[in-house]
Each structure stands twice: as structure tokens, then as C-alpha cells.
Amino acid sequence: MAVVNGEQITRQGLADECVRRYAHDVLDSMISKQILLQACQSHGVTVTDKDIEDEIYKVATKFSLSVDRWLSLLETERNVDAQQYRQDIIWPTLALRRLASRQTVPTQEELRQAFEAEYGPKVKARLIVVSSRQKADWVLQAAQANPESFAQLAKEHSEDRATASAYGVIPPIRKHVGDPKLEQIAFSLQENQLSPVIPVGNQYLILKCERQIPETYISSEHLPQIEAQLKERLSEHKTRLESAELFQRLQAQSKVVNVIKDPKQQPQYPGAAAVVNGQAITMQQLSAECVSRHGKDVLEGEINRLLLIQELRRAGRTVNEQDINAEVARAAEAYNFLKKDGSPDVEAWLKNVTENDDTTVEMYVRDAVWPSVALKKLVGGQVEVTAEDLQKGFESNFGERVEVLAIVLGNQRQAQTVWDMARNNSTDQFFGELANQYSVEPSSRSNFGQVPPLRKHSGQPLLEKEAFRLKPGELSGIIAMGDKYIILRCLGRTQPVVKEFHAVKDELYRDILEKKLRLAMAKEFDRLKESSQIDNFLAGTSQGGRLAGAKTASPASFNQPVAPAAAPARR
Known part of the structure; x- marks a missing residue:
């Protein structure tokens, strides 16, 4: 499947790695498809290649795309190739x-509700969401005492981050698309009126009506076309629901033996990955499907791994279990998984990794920890933390910062116009209103120019230099940053978090060393790839470089470090 500096990665080796990573997910999909195929055979249902191509054409046309463009988009944006899509x-x-x-023709009442949801009246409102009734009552009282403060209350107290960051602004509320009680209350409110506390699920909501938006006028000329579109949309929705219910029934009626999940079944079903209603899905079929779906990505990882193995061999270095355990502990500490005594809580960290990333400890060690350790072994002696590094790190992490308001513009002409307006009305409030109206960066726009304080040595020297030059109330010049133009207004300086350098010196040293190691590791890996001869037959690519002596070896055959003994591999 690939040759890396003369060493081969075989099809069997690649298949083993694909199965190791994706067998369970792929097999679940194959079982579902087998259940469906058997149901089609039982009911005399057929789907031809022409049916499939016609459906793809129909879907692509909905998005105003050619079939080729649609299939290309699926592969680049969703990593679904044409064959898998079909x-x-x-x-x-x-x-x-x-x-x-079941019939999926929408009723007249369903059409009426869909029309009203799309073109009927709407309510423009702001929203506060909290998780306790007590807090909701307090927020409502504060809003009733000062209705103009609702936006600020939303920002400070709403527990829904998306709306809190936008001062409570939500898309207009429509009929028949959400909680009926919420809709009923929203449409009963007058302009600037506050709702009572509205319990929805395990949350408590408060609305402020800003405006009742009248229904959209639809001419008789366009009404038939709109009704046809709504009817098609509703029909597709009902079909999806009916299809989902049908498949659940088929699953419930099927007898499935998942041999991979239950190894005790292997003697009874030799060579089978699963048995569906008496029909086997073989390990060979599963292996081929895993390669078909994930082979390209897995092969790229195996090529990278073999490059590291070759370089470790050339340098006479090895990665042992002690190295692996140390790296896992370092990661646990870096992400604040600590025991009460301050030591790394490796068990809790591995549990977090396996649950959140849907992986096993074995795969985490193989795909993340081992490559990291291998590269550190290759570059460790090249990295040094200097006194200058420590001083810059101290200033960046613990020194004073500049509090500013910011406006980000997309072109210089508009930046000049906005800068003139800000200079002619030199107040924080007016600058914030300009940010809300003109900034093209979502956070500064929704927060009226407020951004995190700027610090030194953060990787933006031009912006830092201008910010630290400003005094409170001063306006910056127009700062060109790539294709964006930034205007700052200084609010003041923060106080240093830590004043004693020696109190944090060790912490800084570890942090800077890790960052410099990461940079050196990336540089070393780029060097390895650029200087290697890599022929990837699955991807159809070839890269020239220096050639090593040829060998035949499957990456799966190398002795690799195992997971820490205290944390057995599981899925």
C-alpha cells in the first residue's frame, strides 16, 4: 500500500490498523445495511444504479450544484467519497x-401551520436563560425595576452562552416551531413588555418583547409555488420519520450476533465478524470495508509512524514504557487532572480521553503519546530555555495588560471612515456603538468592542506595540494586520498578576520548554517528511527524497510500547 524509504506497508498491515481503530463503528453500519438488504429481498424491493444516480442529481440540484461539484464538496467538506455516498x-x-x-402526504392543517411558521407573524425579542427558579425570579425583579437593563442582565446572568454574548438577542420567535407555551406567551406580549418566568424543561426563561413583526405578504401569483415547496418539504420530513420508525422495527425483529463484541461466540462462528438473521458478515468483508472507508487516513498515520521508527533506529534511540508513562502523566498535569496531593491523576485523565474522544487507551498511546515521545527523543537535546525566554514568558503571562475596545474592519477605506468618526466623538460609549455597527469580527461586534486585555509577547508585535503606547482614553492609529484593519481605544492597564519572578520561575520553565519542544518537534517532523522517499499507492502520490535500504515490514509487526499497566485498554 505504501513504500517509505524502501520499507513497505502491506495491505494486511494497513487492514489490521483500520480494523483496530474502526471495526466496531464500521461493523454497526454493515449490520444495519444487512438488515435493510434482507428486508428489501423479503419484500421484493429493488434500488437500481439509475435510481441512485437520479437521487444524487435531485439532491445536487436542490443546492444548485452539478453532480460532480456536489460529490466533490462531500469529499472535501465531509470526508465522504462518491462510492461511500452512493x-x-x-x-x-x-x-x-x-x-x-404509510402515506406521507401532508394534511391541510400541517400545511397551514408550516405556512404560518414560515410567513406568519413573528416576535423580535431578547432572552435570558437560567437553571434555577430562584435566580430567574431575582433576574426578573431586576429587569422589572429597570427594563432598559435587560440586555446587560442577559450578558451577565444568562446561562446560555450563545445568547448571553449577544446581550440576549435571539432569532425572531415563530409559531409552531418550538415550545407551545413559550410561543403563546411571546405572541401575547406588547412592545418592551417582560414575560413572567417560563419553565421549559429543566430551565427557566424570561423574554423581553422588542417588536411584534407582522406576517409577510404573499401575492396570489407566488402562493402556488410556495405551497408546492412547503408540501414537498413536509412530505420529505414525514418520510424521514416513517423511515426511522420502520428501521427501528426491522432492528427489533432481527436476530444479530455481534461476534467482535462477544468473543465467546468466535468458536461457534469462525471467521465471522457478525451474523445477521443467520447470514454472516465475515472478518474479510469487515476488513475490506474498514480499508475502503478509512484506509487513506490510517495509511497516512502509518507512514508518519514508520518515518519516526526509521529515524529512531538510525539515531540509536528507543521509546520505552517509562517514557510513555511520563508523557501521559505530563499531559494529565498540563490539563489540570491532579490528585489532592498535587500529583497527576493519570487514571482520571485516561478516562477523560477515552470517553470524550471515543477511543481506547491503546489507541491514545499509539496515535498520540508514542509519536510525541518519539519526536521528543529526536529533538530533546536541541532545545534550550534561555533567560530571555523566561523574562518574556513572565511578562506575557503575569505582567500588566492593556484593556482596550477594538473595531476590526475589512478594508482600509471603511477603516479610515470609522477612525474619523471615533476621533470626532471620543467616548467609550460611542466607540462601542461603532464596533457594534461596523466591526467584522463577531465577538467585538456583539460585545460593543470589548475584547480580552492585550498582553506582551503574544505573537502580534505590531498590535502590542500600538496598544502599550496608548494612554487611557487615547485612540490608536489604523493597524494593518493581514487583510484586516484594527482600531483600538485604550481603557487602562491591568495590575500584574504576580510580581515575584522566582515564585513562578519553575512553572514558566516547564511551560516554555514544552512549547519550544513542540516547535522543534514540528520542524523535525517536516524535515523527515521532506527528505524521505514516500510512495503512497492508495492515494496515488509519490514524493522523492533520500532512499534507505529496502526492507519489507508491516508497521503492525514492530514492538511498540504498551499502555500504562494501571489503565487497561478498552473501548
């Missing part, structure tokens, strides 16, 4: 659609 998405969709027996 077999695993379009075919099951059509099969379920044809197996579904």
Missing part, C-alpha cells in the same frame, strides 16, 4: 423510502 447514504435512504408503507 452505498451508505443514498441506497439506504431509497430502500427505506420504498419499504415504508
Whole structure:
């Protein structure tokens, strides 16, 4: 499948790695497809290649795209190639659609509600969401005492981050699309009126009505076309619901033996990955499907791994279990997984990794920890933390910072116009209003120019230099940063967090060493790739470089470090 500096990565080696990583997910998909295929055979339902191509054309046309462009977009944006799209998405969709027996024609009442939701009246409002009734009552009282403070209350107290950052602003509330009680209250409010506390699920909501938006006028000329679009949309929605219900019934009626999940079944079903209603899905089929779906990505990782193995061998260095355990402990400490005594809580860290990333300890060690340790072994002696590094790190992490308001513009002409307006009305409030109106950066726009304080040595020297030059109330010049133009207004300086350098010297040293190591590791890995001869037959690519002596070896055959003994591999 690939040759790296003369050493081969075999198809079997690649298949083993694909199965190791993706067997369970891929097998679940194959089982579902087998259940569906058997149902089609039982009911005489067929889906032809022409049916599939017609459906792809229909979907692409909905997005005003050619079929080629649509398939290309799926591969680049969603990592779904054309064959997988045909077999695993379009075919099951059509099969379920044809197996579904229930009528999916929308009723007149459903059409009326859909029309009203799309073109009927709406409510422009702001929203505060909290998780306790007591807090909701307090916030409501504060809002009632000063209705103009609702936006600020939303920013400070709403527990929904998306709306809190926008001062409570939400998309207009429509009918028949959300909680009926919330909609009923929203449409009963007058302009600037506050709602009572509205319990929804385990949350408590408060609305402030800003405006009742009248229904959209639709001419009789356009009404038939709109009704046809709504009817099609509703029909597709009902079909999806019916298809989902049908598939749940098929699953419940099927007898499935998942041999991979239950190894005790292996003697009874030799060579099988699963058995669906008496029909086997073989390990060979599973292996081929894993390679088909994930082979390119896994092969790229195996190529990278083999490059590191070759370089470690050339340098006479090894990665042992002690190195692995130390790196896992370092990661646990870096992400604040600590025991009461301050030592790294490796067990809690590994639990977090496996649960959040849907992986195993074995795969985490193999794909993340081992490469990191290998590269550190290769570059460790090249990295030094200097006194200047420590001083800059101290200033950046613990020194004073500049509090500013910021406006980010997309072109110089508009930046000049906004800068003139800010200079002619030199107040924080007016600058914030300009940011809300003109800034193209979402955070500064929604927060009326407020951004995190600027610190030294953060990687933006031009911006830092201008910010630290300013005094409170001063306006910066127009700062060109790439294709953006930034205007700052200084609010003041923060107080240094820590004044004693020696109190944090050790912490700084570890942090800076790790960052410099990461930079050196990336540089070393780039060097390895650029200087290597890599022929990737699966991707159809070839890269020239220096050639080593040829060998035949599967990456899976190398002795690799195992996971820490205290944390057995699991999925």
C-alpha cells in the first residue's frame, strides 16, 4: 500500500490498523445495511444504479450544484467519497423510502401551520436563560425595576452562552416551531413588555418583547409555488420519520450476533465478524470495508509512524514504557487532572480521553503519546530555555495588560471612515456603538468592542506595540494586520498578576520548554517528511527524497510500547 524509504506497508498491515481503530463503528453500519438488504429481498424491493444516480442529481440540484461539484464538496467538506455516498447514504435512504408503507402526504392543517411558521407573524425579542427558579425570579425583579437593563442582565446572568454574548438577542420567535407555551406567551406580549418566568424543561426563561413583526405578504401569483415547496418539504420530513420508525422495527425483529463484541461466540462462528438473521458478515468483508472507508487516513498515520521508527533506529534511540508513562502523566498535569496531593491523576485523565474522544487507551498511546515521545527523543537535546525566554514568558503571562475596545474592519477605506468618526466623538460609549455597527469580527461586534486585555509577547508585535503606547482614553492609529484593519481605544492597564519572578520561575520553565519542544518537534517532523522517499499507492502520490535500504515490514509487526499497566485498554 505504501513504500517509505524502501520499507513497505502491506495491505494486511494497513487492514489490521483500520480494523483496530474502526471495526466496531464500521461493523454497526454493515449490520444495519444487512438488515435493510434482507428486508428489501423479503419484500421484493429493488434500488437500481439509475435510481441512485437520479437521487444524487435531485439532491445536487436542490443546492444548485452539478453532480460532480456536489460529490466533490462531500469529499472535501465531509470526508465522504462518491462510492461511500452512493452505498451508505443514498441506497439506504431509497430502500427505506420504498419499504415504508404509510402515506406521507401532508394534511391541510400541517400545511397551514408550516405556512404560518414560515410567513406568519413573528416576535423580535431578547432572552435570558437560567437553571434555577430562584435566580430567574431575582433576574426578573431586576429587569422589572429597570427594563432598559435587560440586555446587560442577559450578558451577565444568562446561562446560555450563545445568547448571553449577544446581550440576549435571539432569532425572531415563530409559531409552531418550538415550545407551545413559550410561543403563546411571546405572541401575547406588547412592545418592551417582560414575560413572567417560563419553565421549559429543566430551565427557566424570561423574554423581553422588542417588536411584534407582522406576517409577510404573499401575492396570489407566488402562493402556488410556495405551497408546492412547503408540501414537498413536509412530505420529505414525514418520510424521514416513517423511515426511522420502520428501521427501528426491522432492528427489533432481527436476530444479530455481534461476534467482535462477544468473543465467546468466535468458536461457534469462525471467521465471522457478525451474523445477521443467520447470514454472516465475515472478518474479510469487515476488513475490506474498514480499508475502503478509512484506509487513506490510517495509511497516512502509518507512514508518519514508520518515518519516526526509521529515524529512531538510525539515531540509536528507543521509546520505552517509562517514557510513555511520563508523557501521559505530563499531559494529565498540563490539563489540570491532579490528585489532592498535587500529583497527576493519570487514571482520571485516561478516562477523560477515552470517553470524550471515543477511543481506547491503546489507541491514545499509539496515535498520540508514542509519536510525541518519539519526536521528543529526536529533538530533546536541541532545545534550550534561555533567560530571555523566561523574562518574556513572565511578562506575557503575569505582567500588566492593556484593556482596550477594538473595531476590526475589512478594508482600509471603511477603516479610515470609522477612525474619523471615533476621533470626532471620543467616548467609550460611542466607540462601542461603532464596533457594534461596523466591526467584522463577531465577538467585538456583539460585545460593543470589548475584547480580552492585550498582553506582551503574544505573537502580534505590531498590535502590542500600538496598544502599550496608548494612554487611557487615547485612540490608536489604523493597524494593518493581514487583510484586516484594527482600531483600538485604550481603557487602562491591568495590575500584574504576580510580581515575584522566582515564585513562578519553575512553572514558566516547564511551560516554555514544552512549547519550544513542540516547535522543534514540528520542524523535525517536516524535515523527515521532506527528505524521505514516500510512495503512497492508495492515494496515488509519490514524493522523492533520500532512499534507505529496502526492507519489507508491516508497521503492525514492530514492538511498540504498551499502555500504562494501571489503565487497561478498552473501548
